[in-house]
Amino acid sequence: MTRTPVGALPPRHATAWSHATQHPFLEAVRGGTVTGSAFEAWLVQDYRFVSDLLVFQARLLARAPRRAHAVLAGGVVALVDELGWFEEQAAGRRLDLTTPPLPATAAYSLLLRKLDDAGVAVALTALWAIERVYLDAWSFAAPGAPAYRAFVAHWRTPQFATYVAELEQTADDAVATGPGGPDVEIAFAAVLDAESRFWAMALGDGTGTRQAP
Amino acid sequence: MSLAQTLWAHNADLAAEALAHPFVRRLADGTLPRKSFADFVAQDAFFLEAFCRAYGFGLAHSPDRRALDTFAQLLVGVREELQLHASYAAEWGIDLSTVEPVPATLAYTEFLLTVAARGDIGLTCAALTPCMRLYAHLGQSLSARISDTYDQWVTTYADPEFENLAATIERLLDVYADDTAEVRTVYGRAIQLELAFFDAAYHPT
Numbered sequence: 001m002t003r004t005p006v007g008a009l010p011p012r013h014a015t016a017w018s019h020a021t022q023h024p025f026l027e028a029v030r031g032g033t034v035t036g037s038a039f040e041a042w043l044v045q046d047y048r049f050v051s052d053l054l055v056f057q058a059r060l061l062a063r064a065p066r067r068a069h070a071v072l073a074g075g076v077v078a079l080v081d082e083l084g085w086f087e088e089q090a091a092g093r094r095l096d097l098t099t100p101p102l103p104a105t106a107a108y109s110l111l112l113r114k115l116d117d118a119g120v121a122v123a124l125t126a127l128w129a130i131e132r133v134y135l136d137a138w139s140f141a142a143p144g145a146p147a148y149r150a151f152v153a154h155w156r157t158p159q160f161a162t163y164v165a166e167l168e169q170t171a172d173d174a175v176a177t178g179p180g181g182p183d184v185e186i187a188f189a190a191v192l193d194a195e196s197r198f199w200a201m202a203l204g205d206g207t208g209t210r211q212a213p
Numbered sequence: 214m215s216l217a218q219t220l221w222a223h224n225a226d227l228a229a230e231a232l233a234h235p236f237v238r239r240l241a242d243g244t245l246p247r248k249s250f251a252d253f254v255a256q257d258a259f260f261l262e263a264f265c266r267a268y269g270f271g272l273a274h275s276p277d278r279r280a281l282d283t284f285a286q287l288l289v290g291v292r293e294e295l296q297l298h299a300s301y302a303a304e305w306g307i308d309l310s311t312v313e314p315v316p317a318t319l320a321y322t323e324f325l326l327t328v329a330a331r332g333d334i335g336l337t338c339a340a341l342t343p344c345m346r347l348y349a350h351l352g353q354s355l356s357a358r359i360s361d362t363y364d365q366w367v368t369t370y371a372d373p374e375f376e377n378l379a380a381t382i383e384r385l386l387d388v389y390a391d392d393t394a395e396v397r398t399v400y401g402r403a404i405q406l407e408l409a410f411f412d413a414a415y416h417p418t
Contacts, residue, residue, distance in 0.1 A: 054272065054281075061269035062330070066262045067310065073265055073288050076272060080285040084278075 006125050006171045009188045010132075016192040021136040023199035029152065032145025034202070039148065040095055042202035045105045047086040047097050049198065053130065054079040056112040060123050067173065068124065071166045075131075078163070085154070104201035108194045115187065121174040122183045128167040129191040135164050137199070216392050217383035220339070220400045221346055227404040231347055232354055234408065236415035241367070243360030246416060250363060251305050253414035255312040258298040260410070263322035264291050264341065270329035271337050280334055283385050290378045297369055317413035321406040328399060335390030336399055342386050343403035345379040 010017045025042070028034035057079060061072040090097050101109065115123050135156060144152030175184060214222070221228070231237060236253070239245035268291065271284040302309045314322065328340040352370025359367045369375065390396050 058269040058272035062266040062273070062326070069262060069265050070292065072269075073292055076269070077285045077289055080272070080281050083281070087278075 004175075006128055006168060006175060006184070006188075009125075009129070009185070012185075013189055013192060016189060016196070017133075020133045020192045020195040020199075022140050023137070023196060025199040025202045026137050026141040028203070029144055029148045030141045032147060034148075036147065038202055040093060043086070043089065043151075044095050044097060044099050045102055045198070045201060047083070047090065048099075048101050048105050049108055050079060050082055050086065052109045052112050054083065056115060056123075057127060059116055060120070060127065064120050064124070065174070068120075068170045071163070071170050075127075075163060075167070102201055104194075104197040108198055111190055111194050118183065118187060119178060121171070121178040122187045124167070124171040124174045125184050126187040126191050128164070128171040129188050130195070131160075131164045131167055133191065133195045135161060137195075215383070215387045216390055216396075217342060217346075217386045219392065220342075220386075220397065223397065224343070224401055224404050227401070227408060228347060228350055231404070231408055231411065232351060234411045234415070235417070236411040237351060237355070240363050241355045241359055243362035245363065246418060247305070249414060249416045250366075251301075251307055252416070254298055254301045254305075255307050255309060256315060256318045256410070256414060258295060258302065258309045259312050259314045260318055260322060261291055261295050261298065263325050264344070265295075267325045267329035267337060267341055270326075270332065271334060271341075274332040274334055274337075276334065280385065280389070283381055287378060287382060290375075294369070297365075301366075315413050317406070317409045321403075321410055324402065324406060335386065336396060338382055338386035339390050339396045339399040340403050342379075342382050343400055344407060345375075345382050347404060347407055349376045349379040 025034065029039070054076065057072060057076050061069065061076055064072055087097065089095070115126050118126070138152050138155040141148075141152050142156060143149055236245065236249070240250065265288065268284050268288045272281060272288070275281040275284060299309065301307070325340050329337045331337075348370045352367055352372070352375060355367045356371035
């Protein structure tokens with residue numbers, strides 16, 4: 001049975017995709033209108049998110065088919081390095097990484113825990129969506145205002161783009177050979193919603209109330 | 214003596230049995246039938262994929278950066294080991310993606326994953342360490358008397374880099390495991406499963 005490649009999902013969810021990848025927070029990073037304190041508060045929350053993502057991806061590695069292992073293992077190791085990078089940034093800026101999660105961060109964490117119980121094809125599609133949104137979002141924010149330029153560059157390296165492409169191929173393989181269907185669409189939409197709320201958190205009160213793009 | 218050293222010393226008889234196993238002996242002197250070695254490599258590749266999964270559980274349950282960094286380092290190591298298996302497989306025309314595990318392989322992988330899924334890092338290390346320490350021991354013991362036939366395999370496990378990986382997981386074991394009856398049982402069971410793995414792989418002719 002031929003199934004639709006996951007790359008066809010963004011155009012099918014065009015409005016939500018645009019909310020997730022072209023959010024006003026990203027425009028503010030590009031234009032330099034976001035305050036340093038708002039950016040740093042978001043950075044601390046993103047550290048918490050990456051910690052949750054690492055656990056999700058490590059669990060996925062433990063149950064994914066062998067052909068998905070190389071890309072998942074490489075990604076897990078990169079996430080461990082990424083946490084170290086966050087810790088360096090936090091030390092330099094005297095940020096408290098033990099700050100409790102804000103509601104949008106907690107909601108994203110809950111979504112990842114639900115995806116632990118989803119089929120592998122659904123979980124792989126969600127993982128690809130998370131990373132693809134991140135890549136496209138920071139590409140949208142590029143080059144970034146001078147204060148944020150190094151961050152934007154860090155989150156859109158060619159190596160990261162290659163990894164996202166490998167994840168797409170892996171998700172496609174899983175969707176083509178396993179049960180996918182409506183659950184893939186639902187998970188994809190849930191990721192986009194969580195991403196939009198995560199960006200909105202940086203500009204709002206932490207609840208992640210969606211703002212119009 | 215650290216816990217890892219105590220556990221290894223406590224199982225010295227099984228380690229000696231592994232070194233004297235005909236599969237290992239004939240691998241060292243080059244008389245092991247090629248089919249036996251090829252089947253072993255295929256089963257070992259399947260087994261190492263389970264190691265990757267167990268490291269995944271280890272990472273997911275890591276309580277601190279030390280554990281995270283160590284499991285990440287070990288995961289890189291096992292991926293490199295799998296690349297070696299892939300190169301053997303290519304050389305001998307084995308399709309690793311279609312390998313079906315034999316009962317001895319399944320018994321070992323199911324044991325590893327059952328322990329690792331519990332999320333107790335110390336116990337996970339107790340299940341994973343024996344394989345690493347035993348292979349480092351075999352590689353180092355055989356390196357002085359290896360024939361040309363399987364020298365690449367022995368060289369890999371005799372390499373100081375592999376010793377470093379074995380020592381790395383032993384340090385993690387020392388930090389996160391206590392000297393309990395369950396830890397001793399899990400460690401010993403893993404070595405017994407290693408012996409059963411060699412038994413299953415050995416075809417005398």
